[in-house]
Amino acid sequence: MDKTITSTPASVRTAYLGGLAIAVGGAVLFSTKAVVAKLLYRYHIDAVTLIAFRMLFSLPVFAAVALWQMRTAPPLSNGDRWRLVALGLVGYYLSSFLDFLGLQYITVGLERLILFLTPTFVLLISATFLRQHIGRVQWLALAVCYVGIVLVFVHDLVGGSPNVMLGSLLVLGSAAAYAAYLLMSGEMVKRIGSLRLVAYAMCVSSAACLLQFFVLRPVSGLVQPLPVYGLSLVNGLLCTVAPVFMTMIAVQRIGAGVASQAGMIGPVSTLFLGAVILGEPVTSWQLGGTALVLAGIYLLSHAKPTQSKPG
Template identity: 55%
Template sequence: MSSSHRTPAAATDSKSSRSFYVGFCLAGLGSVLFSAKAVVAKLTYQYGVDALTVIGFRMLLSLPFFLLISLWQMHKVRKKEIPALTRRQVAELVLLGFIGYYLASLLDFIGLQYITAGLERLILFLSPTFVLLLSTVYLKKEIFPRQWVALALSYLGVALVFFQDLSFSGSNVLLGSVCVLGSAISYAIYLIRSGELIQKIGSTRLVAYAMSISAVYTLAHFLFIQGWDGLVQPMPVYTLSVIHAILNTVLPTFMIMWAVERVGASMSAQLGLLGPVSVLFLASWFLHEPITAVQLVGTAFVLAGAMVLSRRR
């Protein structure tokens, strides 16, 4: 049968299949791009800037994109296509913008000054385990034996890489790891708090508003500490910051959101496992960080644990 004589059911299946593969690619590529922010940040540190400058430029350059999406959402509210936010929802967004994209990012980039990009990505990948533990405390959810195994595998993997980095770099690894750990916990709290809100206002509006609010916190902090003089940096800092803002922030944020719409949250989460693996090789390529057997074993443990958690409905 020729393509021009396909049945409606066949055409629907073809469209559904195409949508799935588009979502599959978006989730995988989005995870790699988002994880690569650690490599870009480390490259930027080579020009003598600090964590606040890196996150400040990141949010300054990505803010216009999120503001445009926010204005589009406000336009839809005025046309009564979507409901207006309540005062409580606005207050929650202000809190989420502080916790999820300001505090978590600041702690992450401070930590990156002291530890390798590979270790940073593994620690951040513990966020699902923190979500599980915090959900047990605040939402009274039960942890099943299978999930305890996943937790043990994840923490064992991070411990292996941590102690190797500690032997290479000294006590600063402990400080950097604590900062990144704080980032992972902060982001886990953000995920828990945003779970109910996203059902009410939608993922596009939540991300655009929360990122815009986070940018205000970040830029206020940046200008208070460094003033307008902080905007004067070497040309490579501007170039890397544009890459950081567009390729490692704006694009992956929406790519992963679009992927969830096409393949679901579970599949997107499993494809997110590409992130820590890609960072090992990207860090080796761009930063000349060694890939050791301990790193590979540790990464395998973390991925195994995350795989178990992502498959848990």
């Protein structure tokens, strides 16, 4: 007699909580890359060297996944190959490089808040180029987000580095580049799968970062103090590879909506990690601005989907 295995409420809840924990862990690890970058800058390396070491340590994992996908999945069309090259250059190379450049001038708390504006850039790009309508709730969410950013920005501008404006603009460019990547990758994810897309795009990005290093820096730049290798290993594996796969697992278990909301822990964790590890102050202005940005993103995630305007 066949036995049918059914899921009990307890097992379903356990699986849900497990997926939620993985999503939170991935968001925290990904946000920690800003703190690790700040620690690396103490050894007087620049953004070109930092991102090259990051990709050098993460490349073997993504290359192994890419090779596995090449052997098990059908071949890509020429068009998809070129699209993947573009995605790798925009979404992971340009976005990451601008982010690490900006981190030289601003606090990790402000950096993470600016990057958290990525969904608002997706909305604005969609409205501008894809002729999608923005509803009242979405406009409210955008306003709340940007008021929060202005609060933290003004606070850091008054009491921080004289290059806060430059750093903020660079990280803003990073958020815009990643938003463009998300919009460009939408159809390809459905066609070739998220794991394959990320593995191939990260290989392209790694190649670009390493090529940039060897063009702009001498080979002797690979010789660094031992802590640089250790921190770069953490940056490449724990802050890059692990969050990518953890997020994918979380999406499979609890869905993209809940996983993205769990990612809202990122700015909060970065703010407090910056205080504990880097000694960056946590002020009421920063807490208030962070709360507003999180509230705006929460509103945006619960707003009705936009619809394209008739042509």
